Amino acid sequence: MKMKQLKFTVILLIFFGFNLQSQIHIVPQPLEISIEEGFFILNDDVKIISTKETKEEAKILCSILKEGFDKKAKISKKGSGIKLYINQDLEKNLGKEGYKLSSKNNQIVIEGASKAGLFYGIQSFKQLLPSDFGKKNYKNKNVDFPIVEISDKPRFSWRSFMLDESRHFKGMEAVKNLLDEMSVLKMNVFHWHLVDDQGWRIEIKKYPNLTKIGSYRKDTQAKRKSPERVGFSHEGFYTQKQIKEIIKYAEERHIKIIPEIEMPGHATAAIASYPWLGILGTTSEVTQEFGKLPDSYNVSDPKVVQFLKDVLTEVFELFPENVVHIGGDEVNFKTWENSKMIQDKIKKEGLSSPADLQIYFTNEISNFMEDNNHRMMGWNEILGDNVHKEHENSNMEVKQKLSDNAIIHFWKGSLDLVNKAVTSGHEVVNSLHSMTYLDYTYKSIPLSKAYSFDPIPEGLDEKYHDKILGSGCQMWSEWIPTVEKMNNQVFPRLAAYAEVGWTSKENKNYNNFVIGLKKMQNRWKMIGINFHESLE
Structure with a gap:
């Protein structure tokens, strides 16, 4: 009986994971994606955590959010929200244009091996938003952003x-x-x-x-x-x-x-x-x-x-x-x-x-x-x-x-x-x-x-x-x-x-x-x- 229950649980997890995975579509397809149950609740109060080094990318992300929420997101040096930073250690495995995007139920982290990598991470973030997010009559105050881990890099330079x-x-x-x-x-x-x-x-x-x-x-x-x-x-x-x-x-x-x-x-x-x-x-x-x-x-x-x-x-x-x-x-x-x-x-x-x-x-x-x-x-x-x-x-x-x-x-x-x-x-x-x-x-x-x-x-x-x-x-x-x-x-x-x-x-x-x-x-x-x- 325990063996049958275990098999059922495994099948359920595989099926559930497949359904979650099928909800994630980014073009071009990233190198690695994993997804878990749950969401980060994105709304017009979200803060962008950025240093001076990533201020231009923060402005880009701010403009993306403003398209949907019709409100300029606050950019701060500290706090929780969407964190942007350059992580040069990523270059070893992901190259200069590589990035990682990690979301949990309390924060989103986008990091790039370079500013270009960080920019590409933001573009993947954008594609995970509803397709009508920038529509003029968009009225959703809360967006369910999936819990994902993405590691990505290009095949060609x-x-x-x-x-x-x-x-x-x-x-x-x-x-x-x-x-x-x-x-x-x-x-x-x-x-x-x-x-x-x-x-x-x-x-x-x-x-x-x-x-x-x-x-x-x-x-x-x-x-x-x-x-x-x-x-x-x-x-x-x-x-x-x-x-x-x-x-x-x-x-x-x-x-x-x-x-x-x-x-x-x-x-x-x-x-x-x-x-x-x-x-x-x-x-x-x-x-x-x-x-x-x-x-x-x-x-x-x-x-x-x-x-x-x-x-x-x-x-x-x-x-x-x-x-x-x-x-x-x-x-x-x-x-x-x-x-x-x-x-x-x-x-x-x-x-x-x-x-x-x-x-x-x-x-x-x-x-x-x-x-x-x-x-x-x-x-x-x-x-x-x-x-x-x-x-x-x-x-x-x-x-x-x-x-x-x-x-x-x-x-x-x-x-x-x-x-x-x-x-x-x-x-x-x-x-x-x-x-x-x-x-x-x-x-x-x-x-x-x-x-x-x-x-x-x-x-x-x-x-x-x-x-x-x-x-x-x-x-x-x-x-x-x-x-x-x-x-x-x-x-x-x-x-x-x-x-x-x-x-x-x-x-x-x-x-x-x-x-x-x-x-x-x-x-x-x-x-x-x-x-x-x-x-x-």
């Missing part, structure tokens, strides 16, 4: 979202809203694609025509490979003052901003602004078409290379992070093959092909960056690989070796190219286009496929796993003109990519993710974010 604003400018409010949602999801890199053929979106004071001319186009292609136009102009750019404001906004959310300044291809907007930058001599206005265009920077001309260094110098002064993305993709080598200036440069430098010249040029830019305490990043064409299979019958031999310090942003080609990059000593951010491009339809990349992405390719030798910095998801905007349409493409897949970057492989579970996502969707509805509702 690079968890990126990219926004292309060259093709369609979205503006400061849209960018700030995206940064807000990235921060909730613990994403830490905003890759800002500010320069391309269809528009130059960043003020460069030494070259004012870049925005005076390059930020405006007369019309826009309406459909792929079509002469049809939308029938109206498009323009917009950020002043350096506005960029500084956005950088500060991102820093408060522990997000690094990595600007992308495309070179040597995707340069039509710059060439339209200063025609002496180009090769063809025929580019007179910002293009209305999308795709791989013929003109590019004339890298055989020292004045053009100096122009790019001048632009980068202002970029270095503006952005605090030491990584700058140069693009480097989709250079039209047919133009280079037919250019006497380019061919003379190839012969002069003893190079073997246009692809070899691109690496030669890229290394010059990389060396310039290193001399200025910066590091270059680029799409994987900068390695010289024929990823588009366009040059099978022509001489694209590559003898130059790309600078070891360059970060490779993998997006296209065989996954063997990732192996080639890491075995050559390069660090890699994996953004394989067939898995991570947010402009692709949900039929092409459904939510489940986005969630299934693993930045570490299957079969990669374990000794190279630490060369994979993480992943990025890309919002290319050729055919995404409005913020509403952009949000529909981004959400909810952004949440899936957040879990790809943060959650350990062993803890990923798509069914659990979908359950947690429903609560997040309720919050998106509340704050007016348009999202794709089907979870198929």
Whole structure:
């Protein structure tokens, strides 16, 4: 009889624990969660216990509580309530971005290995609140906060979202809203694609025509490979003052901003602004078409290379992070093959092909960056690989070796190219286009496929796993003109990519993710974010 009673008790505990566990959903899924019976009763009288060291994080927590209780929480150095502190000892097991969240019936403790870790702990706290907590007519005076123990850290250090604003400018409010949602999801890199053929979106004071001319186009292609136009102009750019404001906004959310300044291809907007930058001599206005265009920077001309260094110098002064993305993709080598200036440069430098010249040029830019305490990043064409299979019958031999310090942003080609990059000593951010491009339809990349992405390719030798910095998801905007349409493409897949970057492989579970996502969707509805509702 005692044995039967014991078995019943064990089954009851397992069932009860499972039911409690099923109530806890945080996106991205934390490393470890345990939950006990009971609640911390959260109300508008709760105090935030904070030191001077954590005052900024305390203000963030205070604003979260004010959204629901409509009352500013008191911040105090002593007492009971919600305690925030930096615990550097956590770094040994949880890394610099790790945190712990512990709640009992008389207090909540959030501790981080760094301020970033503490911030992420606060974001998990936020997700454990009711999804309608910030609603204007929220009337609950008491919130039952679960008794939990959470230990958490990210799987990867690079968890990126990219926004292309060259093709369609979205503006400061849209960018700030995206940064807000990235921060909730613990994403830490905003890759800002500010320069391309269809528009130059960043003020460069030494070259004012870049925005005076390059930020405006007369019309826009309406459909792929079509002469049809939308029938109206498009323009917009950020002043350096506005960029500084956005950088500060991102820093408060522990997000690094990595600007992308495309070179040597995707340069039509710059060439339209200063025609002496180009090769063809025929580019007179910002293009209305999308795709791989013929003109590019004339890298055989020292004045053009100096122009790019001048632009980068202002970029270095503006952005605090030491990584700058140069693009480097989709250079039209047919133009280079037919250019006497380019061919003379190839012969002069003893190079073997246009692809070899691109690496030669890229290394010059990389060396310039290193001399200025910066590091270059680029799409994987900068390695010289024929990823588009366009040059099978022509001489694209590559003898130059790309600078070891360059970060490779993998997006296209065989996954063997990732192996080639890491075995050559390069660090890699994996953004394989067939898995991570947010402009692709949900039929092409459904939510489940986005969630299934693993930045570490299957079969990669374990000794190279630490060369994979993480992943990025890309919002290319050729055919995404409005913020509403952009949000529909981004959400909810952004949440899936957040879990790809943060959650350990062993803890990923798509069914659990979908359950947690429903609560997040309720919050998106509340704050007016348009999202794709089907979870198929």
